[in-house]
């Protein structure tokens with residue numbers, strides 16, 4: 001059986017929702033960051049940087065959200081979480097997810113982990129100060145994609161990309177990393193995805209049902 005290594009409210013919520021949407025049988029393991037579990041050799045053997053998410057499969061661990069999501073979509077094809085039989089359509093899902101992973105996620109990390117980019121308090125302040133500008137620029141591109149009224153990122157079908165965007169739209173609402181008022185289509189999309197039963201189940205398990213309400 002699969003085991004998802006996660007932290008409450010972290011980006012591991014993306015594969016957590018994907019597993020629920022897929023109807024997968026899985027165990028959930030919240031990594032004890034406060035207790036230093038992420039620093040242990042045992043956890044580093046699963047996730048070399050000590051990060052979440054990590055997915056333990058019957059054949060060994062898998063890290064990186066984009067890869068984990070693709071694996072879930074292919075392992076549970078009946079859930080139709082991605083157009084896995086269409087090379088270009090699948091590549092578009094990957095392209096969107098990687099856009100968030102390599103731009104928005106990396107920018108948001110500058111807030112929580114500025115010392116991963118540069119040393120010193122002045123550098124940390126400068127890195128944090130840059131994030132709203134970066135986030136607004138990146139989210140504007142997603143806003144434009146949704147402007148034709150499509151219900152989901154890639155059109156009429158729910159995919160992995162909707163889960164990815166949902167997570168980062170919630171982080172955008174935190175107030176310190178870009179202006180949600182500039183992207184009403186993104187926020188309306190967030191509300192649609194929030195209403196899905198699988199999402200509700202995951203938010204309850206992660207203790208976020210109220211914080212991510214609305």
Ligand SMILES: N[C@@H](CCC(=O)N[C@@H](CS)C(=O)NCC(=O)O)C(=O)O
Pocket residue numbers: 010011012049050051052053063064065066101105113
């Ligand atoms: N590129 C990775 C990034 C994973 C990542 O940054 N995870 C964060 C939580 S959202 C984490 O584990 N942070 C703790 C740390 O970096 O020590 C992915 O998308 O899976």
